[in-house]
Amino acid sequence: MSSKTFYIETFGCQMNVHDSEKVVGTLIRQGYEPVATPEQAHLVLYNTCSIRDKAEQKVFNRLQQFKRDAGRGKVFGVLGCVAQQEGERIFERAPHVSLVAGSASYAQLPQLLVQIEAGNRRVTGLSLETDEAFETDFTRRDNPHRAYITIIEGCDKSCAYCVVPFTRGPERSRASASIMAEARVLAEQGFTEIQLLGQNVNSYRDPSPAGWDFATLLARVGEVDGIRRVRFTTSHPRDFTKEIVDAISANPVLCNQVHLPVQSGSSRVLECMDRLYTRDEYMRRIEWLKASPRNIALSTDIIVGFPGETEADFAQTLDLIDQVEYDSMFSFKYSPRPNTAALTFEDAIPEDEKQRRLLIVQERQRAIQIRRNAARIGNVEEVLVEGRNHALGQWIGRTSQNQTLNFTHPDTDASLIGRYLPVLVTRAGPNSLAGESPVM
Numbered sequence: 001m002s003s004k005t006f007y008i009e010t011f012g013c014q015m016n017v018h019d020s021e022k023v024v025g026t027l028i029r030q031g032y033e034p035v036a037t038p039e040q041a042h043l044v045l046y047n048t049c050s051i052r053d054k055a056e057q058k059v060f061n062r063l064q065q066f067k068r069d070a071g072r073g074k075v076f077g078v079l080g081c082v083a084q085q086e087g088e089r090i091f092e093r094a095p096h097v098s099l100v101a102g103s104a105s106y107a108q109l110p111q112l113l114v115q116i117e118a119g120n121r122r123v124t125g126l127s128l129e130t131d132e133a134f135e136t137d138f139t140r141r142d143n144p145h146r147a148y149i150t151i152i153e154g155c156d157k158s159c160a161y162c163v164v165p166f167t168r169g170p171e172r173s174r175a176s177a178s179i180m181a182e183a184r185v186l187a188e189q190g191f192t193e194i195q196l197l198g199q200n201v202n203s204y205r206d207p208s209p210a211g212w213d214f215a216t217l218l219a220r221v222g223e224v225d226g227i228r229r230v231r232f233t234t235s236h237p238r239d240f241t242k243e244i245v246d247a248i249s250a251n252p253v254l255c256n257q258v259h260l261p262v263q264s265g266s267s268r269v270l271e272c273m274d275r276l277y278t279r280d281e282y283m284r285r286i287e288w289l290k291a292s293p294r295n296i297a298l299s300t301d302i303i304v305g306f307p308g309e310t311e312a313d314f315a316q317t318l319d320l321i322d323q324v325e326y327d328s329m330f331s332f333k334y335s336p337r338p339n340t341a342a343l344t345f346e347d348a349i350p351e352d353e354k355q356r357r358l359l360i361v362q363e364r365q366r367a368i369q370i371r372r373n374a375a376r377i378g379n380v381e382e383v384l385v386e387g388r389n390h391a392l393g394q395w396i397g398r399t400s401q402n403q404t405l406n407f408t409h410p411d412t413d414a415s416l417i418g419r420y421l422p423v424l425v426t427r428a429g430p431n432s433l434a435g436e437s438p439v440m
């Protein structure tokens with residue numbers, strides 16, 4: 001086994017997925033060769049997520065699985081949010097791990113790798129003291145058509161349930177000129193879709209004298225020649241401005257899709273969560289979005305069973321879901337997390353009650369999606385072709401609203417992947433649409 005082969009598995013959000021693209025590029029630059037399985041690799045890396053307990057457990061399960069391979073020339077590394085949160089405790093829980101590094105330390109990866117190559121068994125990168133977001137020219141993007149760009153790292157909010165401020169550190173925005181330069185290079189390389197990333201993407205504040213806010217940056221990225229779609233995630237409701245909606249209304253390159261996590265429909269719970277907005281303030285933003293002529297698809301995140309959430313609070317969440325009619329939703333049972341304020345809150349909701357509330361929310365949302373998707377039958381929608389489902393004999397496309405639209409097309413062998421095509425929607429399910437192309 002060559003000593004310079006590596007395998008990386010990524011858990012968690014798009015920020016982590018993109019971080020892994022940067023890490024892979026950095027490793028290749030250092031002379032490492034990617035291999036297809038952990039068995040083949042000398043260096044096995046896990047880029048981890050700590051947002052809920054279940055996510056955190058995944059990495060420890062993986063490490064357990066490969067325990068017997070340590071000492072047989074394999075080296076294990078834990079990156080990302082669990083690494084930052086647990087730090088050197090990881091060496092105790094999994095003694096065969098040699099590298100522990102959080103996302104704020106990736107700029108030091110080349111040096112950390114040199115230490116590992118020298119046989120060092122306890123190498124760490126755990127400082128959060130950086131005022132920059134990690135950037136590299138060597139990013140290995142997984143998708144040849146859609147490219148992620150980090151515009152802001154970290155989080156300065158302090159939601160009572162959330163580990164992110166502890167795992168990713170304070171907020172730091174990239175200079176607008178550097179973001180624009182990256183967008184132009186990506187367009188020249190043939191990417192047609194750009195996704196701007198940040199834990200709170202719309203809290204972006206240009207540190208350079210240009211001083212752009214997020215809406216300005218979004219509008220400018222939408223003007224880059226060759227870019228046909230721009231998305232962004234995740235938006236914090238408190239920093240979500242009318243100018244963002246105006247930018248989307250003005251330019252069809254900016255996708256008609258916004259993810260705006262609400263967490264709860266009860267202002268009382270929102271206050272306990274320290275979300276910095278009330279239900280009414282959130283609904284005002286939804287009204288701006290609904291007033292846009294672009295027919296903007298809305299999605300959200302919901303937490304059920306936050307400590308002290310009463311039946312009345314929960315009923316308000318259901319009522320908000322009915323009022324907004326989201327196009328899609330991620331819903332979670334509250335999971336107590338290390339370091340967070342909510343750990344000390346009283347009136348924990350029992351697990352079976354959280355489960356009951358989760359199922360109710362999901363059922364409610366499913367009915368809304370069935371109804372909303374059915375209403376789109378007969379529409380012609382443009383998709384970016386992402387792949388082919390050979391078993392079903394269908395192409396897989398994605399609409400500007402970020403919905404999967406599977407479709408038939410007479411071309412089956414010549415690759416349509418990466419093209420933009422109009423598709424007639426003929427069928428709809430709760431989670432996807434189906435259709436036909438070309439449209440007669």
Ligand code: SAH
Nearest residue numbers: 161162199234261301302332333334335337
């Ligand atoms: N920055 C984004 C959220 C990022 S985390 C925002 O502020 O909206 C993604 C989602 O995970 C959150 O929106 C929340 O719904 C969920 N989440 C975070 N911490 C959680 C916890 N302790 N238990 C359950 N869900 C949680």
Ligand code: SF4
Nearest residue numbers: 155157159162164199
């Ligand atoms: Fe977590 Fe809140 Fe920051 Fe989002 S805004 S990452 S939920 S602390």
Ligand code: F3S
Nearest residue numbers: 012013049050051081
């Ligand atoms: Fe998870 Fe870290 Fe993202 S905790 S959700 S990988 S920021």
